[in-house]
Amino acid sequence: MMRTSFAALIIASCILMRAFVKPSPLHTLEMDTLLTSEGDSQRTQYPYVTGTSVIGIKYKDGILMAADMGGSYGSTIRYKSVERIKQVGKHSLIGASGEISDFQEILKYLDELILHDNMWDDGNSLGPKEVHSYLTRVMYNRRNKFDPLWNSLVIGGVKNGHKYLGSVSMIGVNFEDDHIATGFGNHLARPLLREEWREDLSFEEGVKLLEKCMRNLLYRDRSAVNKIQIAKITEEGLTVSQPYSLKTFWIFSAFQNPTVGAEGSW
Amino acid sequence: MPKEHANWSPYDNNGGTCVAIAGADYCVIAADTRMSTGYSILTRDYSKICKLADKSYMASSGFQADVKALQKVLSSRHLIYQHQHNKQMSCPAMAQLLSNTLYYKRFFPYYAFNVLGGLDSEGKGCVFTYDAVGSYERVGYSAQGSGATLITPFLDNQLKSPSPLLLPAKDAVTPLSEAEAVDLVKTCFSSATERDIYTGDSVEIIILNANGVRRETEQLRKD
Numbered sequence: 244m245m246r247t248s249f250a251a252l253i254i255a256s257c258i259l260m261r262a263f264v265k266p267s268p269l270h271t272l273e274m275d276t277l278l279t280s281e282g283d284s285q286r287t288q289y290p291y292v293t294g295t296s297v298i299g300i301k302y303k304d305g306i307l308m309a310a311d312m313g314g315s316y317g318s319t320i321r322y323k324s325v326e327r328i329k330q331v332g333k334h335s336l337i338g339a340s341g342e343i344s345d346f347q348e349i350l351k352y353l354d355e356l357i358l359h360d361n362m363w364d365d366g367n368s369l370g371p372k373e374v375h376s377y378l379t380r381v382m383y384n385r386r387n388k389f390d391p392l393w394n395s396l397v398i399g400g401v402k403n404g405h406k407y408l409g410s411v412s413m414i415g416v417n418f419e420d421d422h423i424a425t426g427f428g429n430h431l432a433r434p435l436l437r438e439e440w441r442e443d444l445s446f447e448e449g450v451k452l453l454e455k456c457m458r459n460l461l462y463r464d465r466s467a468v469n470k471i472q473i474a475k476i477t478e479e480g481l482t483v484s485q486p487y488s489l490k491t492f493w494i495f496s497a498f499q500n501p502t503v504g505a506e507g508s509w
Numbered sequence: 510m511p512k513e514h515a516n517w518s519p520y521d522n523n524g525g526t527c528v529a530i531a532g533a534d535y536c537v538i539a540a541d542t543r544m545s546t547g548y549s550i551l552t553r554d555y556s557k558i559c560k561l562a563d564k565s566y567m568a569s570s571g572f573q574a575d576v577k578a579l580q581k582v583l584s585s586r587h588l589i590y591q592h593q594h595n596k597q598m599s600c601p602a603m604a605q606l607l608s609n610t611l612y613y614k615r616f617f618p619y620y621a622f623n624v625l626g627g628l629d630s631e632g633k634g635c636v637f638t639y640d641a642v643g644s645y646e647r648v649g650y651s652a653q654g655s656g657a658t659l660i661t662p663f664l665d666n667q668l669k670s671p672s673p674l675l676l677p678a679k680d681a682v683t684p685l686s687e688a689e690a691v692d693l694v695k696t697c698f699s700s701a702t703e704r705d706i707y708t709g710d711s712v713e714i715i716i717l718n719a720n721g722v723r724r725e726t727e728q729l730r731k732d
Contacts, residue, residue, distance in 0.1 A: 288515065383574050386519050387617075410551075414519055415574030418544055420552045429549050 290342040290393040292316050294327045295466040296428030297338035298456050299397045300440060301406045301421045302449035305477035306399035308338050309453040312486055313468035320468055328474045328483060332357045335371040335400035336476050340425040341413065342393035349392060352381060371400030371407040375417065383415030395425035401478050427464040432456035446475065458489050520572050520620045521546055524707030525557055526656030527568035528697055529626035530668070531634030531649050535687045535718040538626035539694045540568040541729065543710040553710035553731065562587055565603040565627040566715050570654030571641070572620035579619050582610055600627035604637040604645060611643030618642050622653040628717055634682055649681030656701030656708040663700065667693060691716060695727050702729045
């Protein structure tokens with residue numbers, strides 16, 4: 244009797260979990276344009292052009308953020324020079340994964356936010372914490388209207404010596420931590436960061452750690468491209484690196500002869 | 510033409526467990542600090558407890574964005590109350606406000622499972638427990654969230670709460686001392702951590718009494 248009720252509990256929790264599972268992968272994009280009903284035609288249903296993971300870490304002098312430059316259209320890697328990390332005001336960086344057009348809209352909102360902040364002309368400027376708070380409200384309110392901005396955002400920056408690194412998801416889930424990753428990065432990069440991140444990483448060590456994570460993503464995330472940018476922000480200012488590619492290693496014996504020993508192979 | 514179904518959910522369960530125990534002249538409110546999504550951990554150091562008033566602390570688990578929004582709404586309503594009445598809201602008053610706020614969104618609920626703990630106007634510990642749409646009751650102790658099913662039976666056994674059906678109603682406030690209650694809470698969390706994947710990392714414990722507020726942290730298993 245205990246076992247059946249236990250089984251029922253498992254099934255019930257599976258159903259509940261299913262109800263909250265994230266969207267399924269893209270199916271034929273052409274189909275949706277034929278199937279939209281007029282009432283919902285303005286609402287976001289699926290992402291179209293997407294960016295993959297963004298990784299951010301705090302290091303000794305500030306924040307380091309890395310992302311590749313790919314924009315995928317379903318399973319096609321359509322764009323290879325998409326800048327997914329941008330500056331926001333004097334003190335912050337924003338990195339975005341998910342729908343690129345929604346990111347561009349977010350950048351427009353942030354432009355207006357920073358403009359109005361500057362127009363006060365009071366010597367004060369919005370820091371990363373404020374930008375994070377603003378974006379959380381924007382994302383949550385869009386989710387409330389059932390028309391989300393399909394992005395996972397990473398906001399990082401330094402203001403008055405305080406380093407800040409936070410994340411917002413498309414439904415408004417937000418938090419701050421010493422290291423952040425979106426999408427596949429949560430599964431592949433975060434464990435590496437949990438092992439190897441330290442409070443007092445130097446710039447070189449930070450970059451090496453980020454490159455290690457990005458390389459891991461390159462091997463295992465099919466929407467990753469080998470053209471990355473690493474951005475650094477400190478009290479002094481911000482630099483976004485020129486795009487460059489990572490060295491990868493493919494001479495594993497399992498890659499040389501991938502079907503050796505596989506069922507049904509010869 | 511059949512209606513299309515959205516392929517995204519406006520809700521997510523970010524997990525976590527909250528517990529509160531009311532004593533004769535104290536109240537203990539505790540919550541773990543793990544925030545998860547699906548089978549991933551987002552962060553190990555996230556506070557689920559919010560100070561709503563001097564003598565009202567709310568611990569909430571569930572969908573974090575809704576919890577944050579709820580905390581914001583209640584905090585700002587408390588600020589307005591202070592401006593209008595020139596005093597802090599009492600815990601029972603805050604309890605009613607929370608219930609009304611939750612029911613206000615009855616048809617698009619805050620996916621938040623709340624436990625409100627504090628001291629009433631007589632200085633006695635009070636704990637209020639809620640569901641996602643605002644039904645609430647004053648109790649001697651409560652657990653909510655992913656580990657609640659593991660903790661509640663244990664508290665029922667240890668705190669030997671009198672039946673709510675008795676007449677005249679017997680007080681459910683525990684006769685345990687403050688130190689014993691805090692120890693009990695720590696035991697609850699370390700047990701729940703063993704079997705609930707969404708509970709762990711560390712537990713944040715707030716102790717309210719006549720002398721003020723105290724905060725304790727205890728490390729939990731991180732697996």
